[in-house]
Amino acid sequence: MPRAEVALTVEVYTALSSSGWAARGVATRDLARDGWGRLILPATHVKGRLRHACLQVARTLGLPGCGAGRAHAPAEAGECPLCALFGAPGYAGTLRWRDLPYRTPGPLGAEESPGDHVPPSPAVVRGGLALSRQRDIAAGSAYWRPTTPPLSGQPLQFGHPAAITGTVAVAGQLQLLLAGCRLVTGLGQGRSRGLGWATVQATALLDGVPLQADPHALAVLRLNGSTMSGEVAP
Template sequence: MIQLNSTTTYSETSLTLTALVDTALCVGAGGSSGSLADKPIVRTAKGELLIPASQLKGRVRHECEKLARGLHLPVCDSPNPQTMCPQRAGFAEDFDRRFQNPNFCIEDYKGFHCPICQIFGNPVLPSRVLFDDLICTQDPANLPEVLRPGVTLNRRRRTAENQKLFLLETSPVNTKLPFQGDIHILPGYPPYTKALLLAALRHIHALGGSKSGGLGWLHWKFTPQEIDNTVWDALLLE
């Protein structure tokens, strides 16, 4: 049993961000919500539109990995646990040797952990960042249900499939709905964490489904952050 008086209180820092959706958003929910849509949009228990934290964290990690590789840093292969740090199964010996860097050692955790795992965690190392769901601040009563029709395509025949019409529920179009939330950065994070997270967010221009069809395109607003340019030196390990 967990005793509440024995839990640890963390002193954390946060990044407050707002996603302004420029087009209709389609983040599908599993199951039926009583809507006519085959793929209803995900909502909170209060009916508010949201962008799930899991989707945002996955996209941010992916962009951080691309940035780190662009800096010629060794990065493990997520999300497969066997190819992530510290196991890195199947890696070539020469490449795996690049991970054996004193900067990749974390006290009280065995093995070597790449810069991305030091932020987002892996099967051994806990994550240093916690993402909130991004919640739409508009009153749900003022957001009507919008259904967008679509058809399944046969890519081999390059035609629409018979009897494959479906309906997607989306947010209203061209309303620039604001979705707000925080990224909580826990103690023990690497010094380059904020800089890398902000850089990664600037590479994310769309979220949700049917992005190629014009859905989910957005831009970001952040609270002002003072980032010392010297933090990037912590990433220049070689």
């Protein structure tokens, strides 16, 4: 199977709230961080957003593919383009996904180990209040959510030169992933409140050769998927 390596760069244009772990203080959770204290976009979160975006692409184009959480027969899972990329219950998939650390804006390099050059990753706490859309009144008590500070023009950049690595059965699967990346408009929590508006740029290598995004190459997934039973999206 061809070897795939995908570099991801995420630019975030509004304050970001990424779910981390329990914190002390007024907010119950901190932003997601790695061992160096850098902010990260967790691989599981990026993967979930991209799976949803790729499913939208597949449904629009009439390609086979199922929503998250559907269990396949083991022999079939690799043939469903969505589950081949993102895995499914009982099927880990053939790709490894990595967290995307916060980085100093610029082109992605080969080394991503920060050593002693860790960009500062501050957080602020915002208050919020849930409102009832039917009754126009407060629907609960106030909550506190840590986010990155308001931005002063320059977007926050997250990325990894080998964010996704592994093998794919056909190049069309990687094309589906590239198409899905272009659909993502936000990451993190609170997107409907204006947090985490973002774009995702992906560059893919297939057996070491750059893969150009080509929507026509997605047609191969329709042919591949026709052998599967009951997986064609409505």
